[in-house]
Amino acid sequence: MKITIVTCVKNEGPFLLEWIAHNRNLGVTDFLFYSNDCSDGTDLLLDKLAEHGVVQHLPNPAQEGQKYQMTALKDSTSHPVVANADWVFVTDVDEFLNISVGDATIPALIDACNNPQAISVTMRMMANSGIAKYVDEPVISQFTGTHHPDMWNDQKAIEVKSLIRRDFPLGHYGAHRPFTSRSFDPKTDTLRWTDGSGRQVPFPFLTIANKRRRHRFPAAGARAFASLNHYTLRSLDSYLVKSDRGDVNRQYRNFTLDYWLERNDASYIDDSILTYLPALKDEMAQLMTLPGIADLHQASVTAHIAKIRELDQAPDFQDLRAALINHSPNLAGD
Numbered sequence: 001m002k003i004t005i006v007t008c009v010k011n012e013g014p015f016l017l018e019w020i021a022h023n024r025n026l027g028v029t030d031f032l033f034y035s036n037d038c039s040d041g042t043d044l045l046l047d048k049l050a051e052h053g054v055v056q057h058l059p060n061p062a063q064e065g066q067k068y069q070m071t072a073l074k075d076s077t078s079h080p081v082v083a084n085a086d087w088v089f090v091t092d093v094d095e096f097l098n099i100s101v102g103d104a105t106i107p108a109l110i111d112a113c114n115n116p117q118a119i120s121v122t123m124r125m126m127a128n129s130g131i132a133k134y135v136d137e138p139v140i141s142q143f144t145g146t147h148h149p150d151m152w153n154d155q156k157a158i159e160v161k162s163l164i165r166r167d168f169p170l171g172h173y174g175a176h177r178p179f180t181s182r183s184f185d186p187k188t189d190t191l192r193w194t195d196g197s198g199r200q201v202p203f204p205f206l207t208i209a210n211k212r213r214r215h216r217f218p219a220a221g222a223r224a225f226a227s228l229n230h231y232t233l234r235s236l237d238s239y240l241v242k243s244d245r246g247d248v249n250r251q252y253r254n255f256t257l258d259y260w261l262e263r264n265d266a267s268y269i270d271d272s273i274l275t276y277l278p279a280l281k282d283e284m285a286q287l288m289t290l291p292g293i294a295d296l297h298q299a300s301v302t303a304h305i306a307k308i309r310e311l312d313q314a315p316d317f318q319d320l321r322a323a324l325i326n327h328s329p330n331l332a333g334d
Helices: 011-025 042-051 068-076 106-114 203-207 234-243 259-261 273-288 293-312 315-326
Strands: 005-007 030-035 056-059 086-092 095-099 116-123 157-165 170-173 179-182 217-218 226-230
Touching: 005 068, 011 042, 011 095, 011 273, 011 293, 030 042, 030 068, 042 056, 042 293, 068 170, 095 106, 095 116, 095 273, 157 293, 217 259, 234 293, 234 315, 259 315, 273 293, 293 315
Parallel strands: 005 030, 005 086, 030 056, 116 226
Antiparallel strands: 086 157, 095 226, 116 157, 157 217, 170 179
């Protein structure tokens, strides 16, 4: 089974190997990365991984004023690793599938869902867990706090990310879900599209009459077979770097106090993904043995730490750090 991931990145160098290793262990066979405006060596690491045949790497084709992710997704449809894939998964480097059926791989999830044409897996927003300092350790081992399984803030409908089978009646790929072709009629045409419990997704999600239904549906009972852990905050240090970087997918979007507070709900603990950790570390170690990879990974870590120190001297980011600490009772400032 050929399973291809398509993703966009900017300054994610320290986190690439963990994410690639995790997805390789899940059964992903191909990766198509689009990068833009990298200053931490992300692009150099991806180029070297491409030399070793681990990934495909392209510069993001978006021009000034275009949306990075949507432009890349449109471009990806003609790339052989997408066009020839049995399944395509559009996801981000801070999102980790957590599968709880069979051997905990994507093929096992597909089997559990009875081989549908698409699977939309509900997110879990993973909180900061009171971690201030960035360390070069697997993200999944550090952040286990999260929100109520069926509710995020006051919302019962939670965003999803989707796996898409080759024969899906595709109009175009979206960041969260595929959109059907104009010829598809959800009222009369059959489409087997499930949630992470193998249940047919709600009909309003198919019709997308309401924009809020484009990306989400009710989370209650939707995670029996799989969840998608979204490490959108990581450490305080890394969050400040993310804020400085901006959104890789949307120009002029900043990550501020409000974004942090909305996602930093650690009222529940979910450490079930830690079952992947031993195999993850083994796969990362294997990737590190490829010539040049360990050095380029370390260079990106060094660049990340240098950016943290630079931002610590910037008044605006000193203020943001102070505000984040003041609004996060379990977060130590040193």
